[in-house]
Amino acid sequence: MNWKSWGISKSPWLYHVNTGSCNNCDIEIVDCLTPKFDVERFGGKLVGSPRHADVLMVTGPITRKSKPRFERVLEAAAKPFIVAAVGTCACSKGMFHDAYNCVGPVRKVTEAADEDIMVLNIPGCPPRPEAIIDGLVTGLDQLKEVKL
Amino acid sequence: MATTIPIGPYHPLQEEPEHYLLTVEEEEVIDVDVQIGYNHRGIEKLSEEKTFNQVPFLVERVCGICSHSHPYAYCLAVEDCGDIEVPERAKYIRTLIGELERIHSHLLWAGLAGHFIGYDTVFMWAWKYREDVLDLLELLTGNRNAYAMMKPGGVQREIKREDLEGARPTLQTLKEKSEMLYNAILDDPVLKARLEGVGVLPEEDARAFGALGPTSRASGIPADARADFPYGMYEELDWQVITREAGDTLARVEVRLLETLESIKMTEQIIDEMPDEGSIDSEPENVPAGEGIGNYEAPRGECFHYVQSDGSNRPVRHKIRAPTFMNFPTYKSTCVGETVADATIILASVDPCYSCTERAISLKGREDVDLLELSEKKTADLKEELGVNKSPLEEVLDE
Numbered sequence: 282m283n284w285k286s287w288g289i290s291k292s293p294w295l296y297h298v299n300t301g302s303c304n305n306c307d308i309e310i311v312d313c314l315t316p317k318f319d320v321e322r323f324g325g326k327l328v329g330s331p332r333h334a335d336v337l338m339v340t341g342p343i344t345r346k347s348k349p350r351f352e353r354v355l356e357a358a359a360k361p362f363i364v365a366a367v368g369t370c371a372c373s374k375g376m377f378h379d380a381y382n383c384v385g386p387v388r389k390v391t392e393a394a395d396e397d398i399m400v401l402n403i404p405g406c407p408p409r410p411e412a413i414i415d416g417l418v419t420g421l422d423q424l425k426e427v428k429l
Numbered sequence: 430m431a432t433t434i435p436i437g438p439y440h441p442l443q444e445e446p447e448h449y450l451l452t453v454e455e456e457e458v459i460d461v462d463v464q465i466g467y468n469h470r471g472i473e474k475l476s477e478e479k480t481f482n483q484v485p486f487l488v489e490r491v492c493g494i495c496s497h498s499h500p501y502a503y504c505l506a507v508e509d510c511g512d513i514e515v516p517e518r519a520k521y522i523r524t525l526i527g528e529l530e531r532i533h534s535h536l537l538w539a540g541l542a543g544h545f546i547g548y549d550t551v552f553m554w555a556w557k558y559r560e561d562v563l564d565l566l567e568l569l570t571g572n573r574n575a576y577a578m579m580k581p582g583g584v585q586r587e588i589k590r591e592d593l594e595g596a597r598p599t600l601q602t603l604k605e606k607s608e609m610l611y612n613a614i615l616d617d618p619v620l621k622a623r624l625e626g627v628g629v630l631p632e633e634d635a636r637a638f639g640a641l642g643p644t645s646r647a648s649g650i651p652a653d654a655r656a657d658f659p660y661g662m663y664e665e666l667d668w669q670v671i672t673r674e675a676g677d678t679l680a681r682v683e684v685r686l687l688e689t690l691e692s693i694k695m696t697e698q699i700i701d702e703m704p705d706e707g708s709i710d711s712e713p714e715n716v717p718a719g720e721g722i723g724n725y726e727a728p729r730g731e732c733f734h735y736v737q738s739d740g741s742n743r744p745v746r747h748k749i750r751a752p753t754f755m756n757f758p759t760y761k762s763t764c765v766g767e768t769v770a771d772a773t774i775i776l777a778s779v780d781p782c783y784s785c786t787e788r789a790i791s792l793k794g795r796e797d798v799d800l801l802e803l804s805e806k807k808t809a810d811l812k813e814e815l816g817v818n819k820s821p822l823e824e825v826l827d828e
Contacts, residue, residue: 299445301468303784305493305574307444308537315556329441346466347446350438376487379478380471407493407574 283428285361289335290421292324296334296358300351301383302341305407306368310338318410323418331358336401336417342370342377343385355394364391365401365420367413372402399427431459434769438467442545442773445783451764451772458772461764463757469787476747481507481716484744485579488734491749492785493574494537497530498727499734499749499785500579505660505723506736507581507744511716517662518707519583524661525699526570526578527725528692533562534728535685535692536607538780539614542682545777546623551614558606565596565603583710593700600700604693611686624679628763628775631676638758642730643688644779646672647680654726665702666695678778685780715742727752729780751785 299307313320314327328334331354343351355364366387369375377383384390391398403416431454438446446467452460472491476484485500492499501523508515515523536559543551563573569588570576578584614620630640635648645652653670655663671687673680718740725732730752737746756779763775 298439301470303490303493304444308493316553317560344467344469377470380475382469382471409573
């Protein structure tokens with residue numbers, strides 16, 4: 282563990298990118314902020330700009346029109362950062378596998394942009410807020426082993 | 430001098446990639462435009478590759494917030510096409526889930542609207558009480574969001590009587606808490622100052638733009654598919670269409686909040702009246718060749734599905750029209766002349782849902798092609814192919 286991965290794993294600031302999702306994962310991410318789940322217990326906080334973010338919460342199967350915007354978000358985010366692919370669409374495209382307008386999954390696009398970006402997959406349609414929090418906490422725990 | 434302010438596609442306020450272009454002169458909005466296409470996934474095309482029983486799971490993913498509305502409208506269309514009977518108990522279950530969904534959707538919107546005008550207390554409160562509805566839905570269907578209850582001819586799963594009785598205490602608390610929340614919202618002088626008289630949509634404009642759902646009801650038009658095209662058990666239940674005359678943002682808030690209370694009332698009636706025994710599925714064998722339509726009152730307005738069948742086990746054509754598509758154009762009437770600070774809440778006040786709306790995409794490099802012209806050409810070609818000179822609507826109008 283170096284100081285960068287220590288910093289990210291302590292208080293991850295989250296930026297939410299919807300790349301053509303159906304809103305289900307998005308409202309579950311917002312649900313994590315509300316009193317019942319309260320992700321701020323773990324230092325997590327939604328921020329308004331990718332430049333402030335440690336973790337990009339990406340939902341959706343990445344549509345053709347949102348792909349260039351998503352790549353710009355990847356460029357703009359402060360390095361190092363990790364990408365959390367929330368939901369089955371983001372992990373593997375799920376039922377949009379054969380759709381003509383979806384160019385995902387997230388890992389394919391991030392690998393094309395930069396091979397070193399770490400992708401954390403949180404599957405589920407939609408993943409429950411507990412699953413999102415669990416995925417983040419487990420992923421960030423493992424981050425302590427990595428040198429960023 | 431006019432300046433264009435882009436809001437989105439990735440904006441901290443918004444859940445979805447929504448892209449508004451506000452043209453402003455100093456503080457005043459003089460024009461507004463909406464860019465769509467970020468959420469287009471091609472669901473109508475995918476639907477043609479699935480069997481009639483698989484499509485409900487697909488159209489559930491059209492929109493995660495109204496994930497009962499789209500399958501319901503689709504099933505209504507298939508049942509219309511094949512003259513399929515639905516057992517009474519299945520209708521009760523469908524209506525029950527639909528009303529619970531309306532409560533959760535309106536509470537979600539109330540919270541987000543509070544967030545949009547910087548009133549995060551409302552956001553936290555509304556979403557806290559929304560969790561109770563999600564718990565109820567999980568108790569009854571097994572899922573928090575995508576309920577997977579619909580199938581043509583009935584519903585997928587039973588709801589047990591003890592689960593229904595178990596829902597009563599939660600509904601009671603929900604009713605008390607939401608009444609408390611609504612009184613707090615409607616009595617708040619700050620909210621009143623921000624919302625009253627802002628973004629007025631006059632009745633004639635609402636009619637001209639074809640506004641639907643709470644947006645039209647807040648302008649005094651009692652348009653509600655539950656009353657206009659009765660489906661499910663709405664004819665048997667005691668409820669009323671909520672309307673307001675003012676047409677401003679406050680009226681749209683009021684309509685949604687009061688509708689939630691109506692929905693809680695209906696849910697309680699369904700729990701009282703639902704029979705314990707009976708079939709939940711008429712198990713239709715096949716769908717004959719033909720076409721059918723389904724009108725369902727989604728939380729945002731009337732959701733319309735069209736299904737065409739050629740007698741095989743897949744739909745040949747499946748068309749979806751979501752309510753937000755009709756509510757977008759009202760921005761031209763409501764936003765223009767307001768300040769930039771008020772524009773965000775006005776844009777949010779129709780409860781826009783992009784993943785529902787985006788059924789089409791413009792092609793890159795084909796900007797010279799006008800979609801309206803293409804559409805007119807297609808209609809003309811179809812008329813020539815079928816040998817008719819008038820559209821069915823024109824024939825009806827002539828009579």
